[in-house]
Structure formats: C-alpha cells, structure tokens
Amino acid sequence: MGEINVEDFFSKTNNTAPVNPVDCEVPLCEKINVIQFGAAFLPxxxxxxxxxxxxxNGLVLYIIYKYEKLTTVTNIFLLNLVISDLIFAFSLPFWAVYHKSEWIFGRGLCKLVGSCYFIGFNSSILFLTLLTFDRYLAVVHAISAVQSRKKKYAFTSSAIVWVFSILASIKDIVLYDVMDDLNRRLCEMTGYIQSTLTKWELIGYYQQFLFFFLVPLVIVLYCYSRIIIRIMSTRMVEKCRAVKLIFVIVFTFFICWTPYNVVILLKAIKTSFADPCNCSEALDYALYVTRNFAYLYCCISPVFYTFLGKKFQRHFLKLLAKRLPCLKINTLLSEPSSKTTTSVRSPTLITDHSRDQQVSD
Structure with missing residues (x-):
C-alpha cells in the first residue's frame, strides 16, 4: 500500500552497520505529479x-444472522469473506488521510493498518476462489462431495486461507513503519537499505501476480467451465439464466482484477531491469486507477455473490417488507421462486451449495 513514496523516499536507513557505498547512493525521485494526483483523487x-x-457487507452479515445462521458450508465461507473484506475496508480511511497529507496516526496504527490492509486484501481473493471451488464440488461432484462438504471441511479450509494470507503478509507487517522524510511523516516499507527493500518489493509484486491472481484465475475459469458443461448436460429449464450468471461472475472478476495485476507485473519487470527513478510515471497513474477497481471488487464481492441467489433475494425482500410495508413486497414473496425441474436448478448452481439448500429452495 502507499505507492506514493515506495520508490521515492527510501534514501534513509535505520541500519547503522557499514554498507556498500553503491547501496547508499539512492536518488530521491519525488514524482510530484503522481503524488498530487493521488492526493486529489484517491481519498x-x-x-x-x-x-x-x-x-x-453489513447487510450480508445481518441476513446470515437473521435467516441463515452458520448451517451450511456456503454461509461459513461467505461469513469469512465478509470478515476479510471488512478487515480490508477498515484500512481505507487511514490510507485516504495519508494520501491527502501525511501519516498522522503514529507507529502502532501504521503497523496495524498495514496488517489489516494486506491480510484483508489477500484473504478476500482466496475466499472468493474457495467459494468458486466449493460451488464446483457441489455441482459437478454433487453426489461424491456430499460426505466431504461438512462444517469441518468449511472451518478447516477457512483456517488454511487465513494462515496463508497472514504468512503472505508477514514481510509487509514487519517492514512497514513510520519514517520522516522531506518534512513529511510516511508509513512505508523502511528500516533497511534500498537494495534490500527493492528485493522485498519485487517479491511482493510477483507474489501478488502469481498467488493472488494467476492461480485464482485459473481455478475460477476451470471450475466455471466444468459447471457450464454440467449445466448444459441436464434438462434444466433455466439453462440460459445459469450460464449468463456465470458469465457475469467470471467477466466481473476478470475486468476488476486483470488490469491491476498486469500493472503489478509491469512494475515488477521495470523495477527488475531499470533504475527505479526511470520507471514510467504512466505505470504509477495506471496503478492508482486499476487498484481502485480491485479494491471495489473486494468491497462489494460478498454482496455481488450473495444476491445472485434467489434465496438471499427473498431474505432481502422480507427485510424490506418489514421496514417498508407500503411497497407491497409481500406479493413478490408469495410467488414461486423458480420452476421445478427434473434436475438441479440454476439458482442452486449459482449460489446455493448444499443439498439442504436445494431442497428448501
């Protein structure tokens, strides 16, 4: 986080041991235009x-608490996704103030906010991938996966995601700290010489591209391809609707995550083979813009995934009917939610993962 000065202000070091003079010759690249752009638009x-x-996410949490409880694998994964997104979102107001002026919250919050940012951001995409994989099991391997898709499986899988996300964020948690430079207080990676910080920065770039984009993208494409094949082989009445919903999910994932990660890869290549000061400012602008699409997807993904299902739509209508009776929503709730078929129905294929949900819907 905070690319405003990642490559710009790391000319100081807290390491008092003798270092190679070459490592000390770190040019100050202020990139004033990029910083001003960030201050104007990012907050x-x-x-x-x-x-x-x-x-x-608050709405999704309330619906799970009010109507669903943690009785299914899907709801356990959704709850973890909501928590990860809220942890990530917690950091955004702090970064907004930081981009507008400087870091005013002290060293402790620099560490805490940086931790929330990276752990929430990493775990969010992994839980989305896990939801997709679980959907694949429920549809393509519906019979064989019945015994394995229990609460124990859901809690164990969620724990693995959290542990992996924390491990992937350790370098950022350790390296992020407060530093003073050019009359500004910064919350950036610091404490080591520039060459060391550059190496860790490259590790972060490639880690993001490989483990939090490329691998999830492959899994998502494979799982939904198999789901489409399974849908088309059934006598489902709403085949077209199911395929359209899958297309929307995959397309949204691709559009929101691909530009950001392509920019990340380009920055990694530039950093590897060029002087950081000579890196194109166009990449810095592109990073600011594309990163916000990725942020937006993280923040709304639970809502997006939840309300594609008719069951959650009915829960939402119930809430509206209680709060706004004048809208006459009760007539919509009394209508059949879907047509019966001789096979699995599309709302279940898209959002409801358990056999209990298939029966209740």
Whole structure:
C-alpha cells in the first residue's frame, strides 16, 4: 500500500552497520505529479469503497444472522469473506488521510493498518476462489462431495486461507513503519537499505501476480467451465439464466482484477531491469486507477455473490417488507421462486451449495 513514496523516499536507513557505498547512493525521485494526483483523487475513492463495504457487507452479515445462521458450508465461507473484506475496508480511511497529507496516526496504527490492509486484501481473493471451488464440488461432484462438504471441511479450509494470507503478509507487517522524510511523516516499507527493500518489493509484486491472481484465475475459469458443461448436460429449464450468471461472475472478476495485476507485473519487470527513478510515471497513474477497481471488487464481492441467489433475494425482500410495508413486497414473496425441474436448478448452481439448500429452495 502507499505507492506514493515506495520508490521515492527510501534514501534513509535505520541500519547503522557499514554498507556498500553503491547501496547508499539512492536518488530521491519525488514524482510530484503522481503524488498530487493521488492526493486529489484517491481519498474520494477510498472513502467510497469503505462506505460501500460497510453497508453491503453489513447487510450480508445481518441476513446470515437473521435467516441463515452458520448451517451450511456456503454461509461459513461467505461469513469469512465478509470478515476479510471488512478487515480490508477498515484500512481505507487511514490510507485516504495519508494520501491527502501525511501519516498522522503514529507507529502502532501504521503497523496495524498495514496488517489489516494486506491480510484483508489477500484473504478476500482466496475466499472468493474457495467459494468458486466449493460451488464446483457441489455441482459437478454433487453426489461424491456430499460426505466431504461438512462444517469441518468449511472451518478447516477457512483456517488454511487465513494462515496463508497472514504468512503472505508477514514481510509487509514487519517492514512497514513510520519514517520522516522531506518534512513529511510516511508509513512505508523502511528500516533497511534500498537494495534490500527493492528485493522485498519485487517479491511482493510477483507474489501478488502469481498467488493472488494467476492461480485464482485459473481455478475460477476451470471450475466455471466444468459447471457450464454440467449445466448444459441436464434438462434444466433455466439453462440460459445459469450460464449468463456465470458469465457475469467470471467477466466481473476478470475486468476488476486483470488490469491491476498486469500493472503489478509491469512494475515488477521495470523495477527488475531499470533504475527505479526511470520507471514510467504512466505505470504509477495506471496503478492508482486499476487498484481502485480491485479494491471495489473486494468491497462489494460478498454482496455481488450473495444476491445472485434467489434465496438471499427473498431474505432481502422480507427485510424490506418489514421496514417498508407500503411497497407491497409481500406479493413478490408469495410467488414461486423458480420452476421445478427434473434436475438441479440454476439458482442452486449459482449460489446455493448444499443439498439442504436445494431442497428448501
């Protein structure tokens, strides 16, 4: 986080041991235009994403608590996804203030906010991938997966995601600290010479591209391809609707995550083979813009995945009917939610993963 000065202000070091003179010759690359762009536009995006996440994820949490409980594998994964997104969203107002001026919250919050940012961001994409894989098991291997898709499987899988996300974020948690430079207080990776920080930065770039984009993308494409094949082989009435929903899910995932990760890869290549000061400012602008699409997807993904299912749509209508009886929503709730078929129905294929949900819907 905070690419405002990642390559710009690391000319100081807290390491008092003798170092190679070459390592000490770190040019100050201020990139004033990029910093001003970030100060002008990023805070509004961050506050917007934070509010969307708070309202949307809060609504999903309430519906799970009010109507669903933690009785299914799907709801356990959704709950963890909501928690990861809220942890991530918690950091956004702090980064908004930081981009607008400087870091004013002290060293402790620098560590805490940096931890929330990276752990939440990493775990969010992994839980989305886990939801997709579980959907694949429920549809393509519906019979054989019945015994394995229990609460124990859900809690164990969730624990693995959290542990992996924390391990992937350790370098950022350790390296992020407060530093003073050019009359500004920064919350950045610091404490080591520039060459060491550059190496860790490259590790972060390649880690993000490989483990939090390429692998999830392959899994998502494979799982949904198999799900489409399974759907088309059934006598389902709503085949077209199911395929359209899958297309929307995959397309949204691809559009929101691909530009950001392509920019990350380009920055990694530039950093590897060029002087950081000579790196194109266009990449810095692109990173600011594309990163916000990725942020937005993280913040709204639980709402997006949840309300594609008719069951959660009915729960939402129930809430509206109680709060706003004048809308006459009860007539919609009394209508059949879907057509019966001789096979599995599309809402179940898209969002409801357990056999109990298939029966209840």
């Amino acid at each position: 509004a995006f961050y506050y917007t994403n934070f509010l969307l996440s708070l309202v949307g």
